[in-house]
Amino acid sequence: MRTYKEQIHSLQELLRTDGQPHPRVALGHAEADARLSGGLACGTLHEVFAGDAAAATGFTTALALRASGQKQLLWIRQDFSALEQGELSATGFLDLGLDPSRVILLRAANASDALRAGADGLSCSGLGAVVMEIPGNPKILDLTASRRLVLAAERKGVTAFLLRPDARAEASAAETRWIIRAAPSPENEDDDWGSPIFDAQLARNRHGGTGHWIMEWSCDDGYFRQTNSGAVVSAPADRPAATPLRRAG
Amino acid sequence: MRLYAVDAKAAKLKLAPGMPLADARARIPALNVVEADEPADAKLLNAIADWCERFTPLVALDAPHGLLLDVTGATHLFDGEKALLDRIRKALAKLGFAVRGAIAGSAAAARALAHYADGTIAPPQREAETIAPLPIAALNLDYAITHGLRRAGLKTIGQVASRTRPELTSRFGKQMVFLLDHALGKIEKPISPRRAIPDFLAEHRFAEPVATQDVIEASISSLAQNIAAMLEKHGQGARRMEAAFFRADGAVHRIAIETGAPVREPKIVERLFRERLDSLHDPLDPGFGFDVIRLCADKAERMKPETIGFDANDNIDKEIAFLTDRLSARFGSHRVLRFQSQDTHIPEAEAVTVPAQQARSHSWKRGETQRRPLRLFAKPEPIEAMAEVPDGPPLRFRWRRALHSVARAEGPERIAMEWWRHQESMPTRDYFRVEDREGRRFWLYRDGLYGREHPRWFVHGVFA
Numbered sequence: 150m151r152t153y154k155e156q157i158h159s160l161q162e163l164l165r166t167d168g169q170p171h172p173r174v175a176l177g178h179a180e181a182d183a184r185l186s187g188g189l190a191c192g193t194l195h196e197v198f199a200g201d202a203a204a205a206t207g208f209t210t211a212l213a214l215r216a217s218g219q220k221q222l223l224w225i226r227q228d229f230s231a232l233e234q235g236e237l238s239a240t241g242f243l244d245l246g247l248d249p250s251r252v253i254l255l256r257a258a259n260a261s262d263a264l265r266a267g268a269d270g271l272s273c274s275g276l277g278a279v280v281m282e283i284p285g286n287p288k289i290l291d292l293t294a295s296r297r298l299v300l301a302a303e304r305k306g307v308t309a310f311l312l313r314p315d316a317r318a319e320a321s322a323a324e325t326r327w328i329i330r331a332a333p334s335p336e337n338e339d340d341d342w343g344s345p346i347f348d349a350q351l352a353r354n355r356h357g358g359t360g361h362w363i364m365e366w367s368c369d370d371g372y373f374r375q376t377n378s379g380a381v382v383s384a385p386a387d388r389p390a391a392t393p394l395r396r397a398g
Numbered sequence: 399m400r401l402y403a404v405d406a407k408a409a410k411l412k413l414a415p416g417m418p419l420a421d422a423r424a425r426i427p428a429l430n431v432v433e434a435d436e437p438a439d440a441k442l443l444n445a446i447a448d449w450c451e452r453f454t455p456l457v458a459l460d461a462p463h464g465l466l467l468d469v470t471g472a473t474h475l476f477d478g479e480k481a482l483l484d485r486i487r488k489a490l491a492k493l494g495f496a497v498r499g500a501i502a503g504s505a506a507a508a509r510a511l512a513h514y515a516d517g518t519i520a521p522p523q524r525e526a527e528t529i530a531p532l533p534i535a536a537l538n539l540d541y542a543i544t545h546g547l548r549r550a551g552l553k554t555i556g557q558v559a560s561r562t563r564p565e566l567t568s569r570f571g572k573q574m575v576f577l578l579d580h581a582l583g584k585i586e587k588p589i590s591p592r593r594a595i596p597d598f599l600a601e602h603r604f605a606e607p608v609a610t611q612d613v614i615e616a617s618i619s620s621l622a623q624n625i626a627a628m629l630e631k632h633g634q635g636a637r638r639m640e641a642a643f644f645r646a647d648g649a650v651h652r653i654a655i656e657t658g659a660p661v662r663e664p665k666i667v668e669r670l671f672r673e674r675l676d677s678l679h680d681p682l683d684p685g686f687g688f689d690v691i692r693l694c695a696d697k698a699e700r701m702k703p704e705t706i707g708f709d710a711n712d713n714i715d716k717e718i719a720f721l722t723d724r725l726s727a728r729f730g731s732h733r734v735l736r737f738q739s740q741d742t743h744i745p746e747a748e749a750v751t752v753p754a755q756q757a758r759s760h761s762w763k764r765g766e767t768q769r770r771p772l773r774l775f776a777k778p779e780p781i782e783a784m785a786e787v788p789d790g791p792p793l794r795f796r797w798r799r800a801l802h803s804v805a806r807a808e809g810p811e812r813i814a815m816e817w818w819r820h821q822e823s824m825p826t827r828d829y830f831r832v833e834d835r836e837g838r839r840f841w842l843y844r845d846g847l848y849g850r851e852h853p854r855w856f857v858h859g860v861f862a
Contacts, residue, residue, distance in 0.1 A: 160563075188851065201836075202773075202836055202858035202860075203771075203772060203773055203839070203861060203862055204837075204838070204862055205836065206772055206773060206862060207772050207861070207862020208862070210772065210832055210862070211862075218860065220714075221718055223721075223729060231776070233858075234773055234777055235771075235773030235775045235776075235859060235860060236772050236773065236774050237772070237773060237776070238749065238770060238771060238772060238774045238859065239737035239739065239749035239762070239772060239862075240748050240749060240770035241770050241771050241772035241773065241774070241859070241861075242737075243762050243764055243770070244764070244769055244770050244772070245862065248761075248762055249737040249739075249749065250736070250737070250759055250760065250761065250762060252736070253718075253722060253725075253734065253735075253736060253754055254731075254734075254735045254736065254737070254751060255725060255729065255733060255734050255735070256733040257729070258729075258733075262729060265728075266725060266728075266729065269721065269724060269728075270721065270725075273717050273718065273720075273721040274717065275713075275714040275715075275717035275718045276718070276721070282557070288846070298553070310512075329841070330836075330837075331836055331837035331838040332837045333805065333832060333833065333835070333836065333837035334837065343769055343808070343831060343833070343839060343861065345861070345862035347838065348837070354438060358430065363683070364748075366862070384673075386847070398592055
């Protein structure tokens, strides 16, 4: 139960933040950064949907790395997604360029706990980013819930990420929505392949246009790179769809 | 079968514990006999001990039917020793128990008096004369020793006490003399309470039992401030705090919080208790109300005085610590974790998760050569694979009903299981990093070698 005073206060806060644009951090991929008006907006909510769960996890890790700077990171994962997609590996994080000692891992029993922990994390300005890994489309993760996450992120400037494997895209207040699939390693390099490469679709962008690119992550530098191929990808006809995606909202 | 216990009426009819049942039945044909249930008795004794903790946290079991309460320094809270003893006896009698009780300066003396001189309160420092007239059985010594004392003609405690110590030691041993002198009040021997003695303690006793949320929260708040003052005087903070709620009907609820670093700031303590209370499946049920609310602080450690830090990093660390404590209080410390590296090359053991509140910071070194997957399956998943024999990478494999064609492969990276840890010989694992035609990257391994064992293939992890 919120009093009028509290509601007005939070609206004022919202206007204040909207007045000043969110600080943005460059991803390193020239075209994507341009479409994002300079880079990924900090202190707000971003959604990453999985065409491929592993790729989406890596992409979210990369975004969280860019957004959190040197600060600590809270990764909330639901028990179910550990069974389905596997546990997060400290050495895997290290490989991508994220120092595992920067990570607080929270195992949530269900979506409600995950959202609650996320909200608590977003209230801690000592964190750089909060990642909530919530599989499927639980009822509790609705438009209102996403709005609350946006407000919480803006209040203390902590960037929030919703990693959503096996989920349909729905109405949401998120600043950007990405759909991530795996992309093959470039043809020419034979020996040193395996750098994370993503087929990244910016499906929704509140303050700019959409786009679709191949984005390679440089683990050593901590930036994205535009690969030589660079061109927009069209989904090959024979590729099986990993999840049915319906655009809404 | 023998009699285990008799009630007052049966005792009057000269029945006593130890008498054979047949004899008892012969004397009194219409005897009401119930089978003894010692486990149930023990449970009940523990429940009564819980109830007694509202008077003092130092309660020890004196099996099978007794309790020892250390009420040193607490009797003034109850208008004196006699009032306290009466109160306990009345309350227990009301609950349906026959009670004998006594108060003395030593546990053994109190016990002796309770059994043989019910209701006595030994004057301070006068245990020796108070228990002197009691029979030697009251000392609760070994049967052999008691028998030996009787044969020596010693019938009361006073008679034994008048003997010289060397005499007694040579005949009955040092331990017996120690127990005797302890009973006489000459030697201190603290009881072994069921719960560890808390480092600091503050409590509220309510004349009328309290049941409303606000009063309970206000009480916790005030107790937290009392404890904070005590901790501050000692320059310490606590890493564990437990709140005990004693219901008027006897039940006790206990809620505990733990923190990574010592704390004493009341607001932090209150917030952590609130998180814990919120997360309970069944909310704290006051029943008819709480008589006593007690807050104990444990694991007290030196703590720097809380100054407003000008160092931004210090503040950030404190904020993160508070966040970790809050999340642990709400979700349980087994769910809030940090990574810790391990000295092993076994992939699933290279890093473990430890509760965040216990983790100590350390650095990670990035592996020079091999890449590692971002997600690892706790149980590697078996797959059907077609590979070049004898030790080539897979060309195709089926996982979770989907077929994957391998476009690139690197390996094998041979990881031998730590043979020095296992009894039977463990197969070696040959790990391959593969990429399928769509760009998905997997970490597979072959368990065993073609030609030797029947090899099996698994997916262990996936790369970004």
